[in-house]
Amino acid sequence: YDSCRLISVNLKSFVENQFESNATFNFEKFETVAKRAMRLSDDLVELEIEKLTGILGACDTQDEKELWTNLLRACTDGRRTGLGTHGLADALACLGMPYDSAEGLVMIDKIYNSLKESAYTESVWLARERGSFPVFDWSLEKDNAFIKSLSPSLQNAIKTFGRRNISIL
Secondary structure, eight states, rough: OOOOOEEEEEGGGGSSSSSSSSSSEHHHHHHHHHHHHHHHHHHHHHHHHHHHHHHHHHOHHHHHHHHHHHHHHHHHOOEEEEEEEEEHHHHHHTTOOOTTTTHHHEEEEEEEEHHHHHHHHHHHHHHHHHOOOOOOOHHHHHHOOOHHHSHHHHHHHHHHOOOOOOOOO
């Protein structure tokens, strides 16, 4: 009964001096945008909750009420978001890196690690400000391989404050 509020960030837009020998990927700007996009994603969840509540109030049959109640519960319980990217091949080309080169693969790992850390960090900040998603339970995810791939400080922050969103990327 849930949807995922998707936002895609264009990686090419973070390459400075495109196609020049001094081309660089602006990680500081990328991390700022990723954090803002996560905040926007969570705001989209709030808008959806507002609209689902309004629709539920207008239902006049039991079947409709059951359907919209299930949609609202899933939205509220998980606060599912999906921050993604596009333009990876273009970004690498602008950086002068072949897609399948060792240098390109290192850059890809660096970009997506930055995205992962930034997005999860912002979800923790949102949890501190607004509360974690209602079904968050550290004991259920502390041994998850993906969670373990996050930096130790971020794992500790998740343990302490939770996350705002059940899915993030």
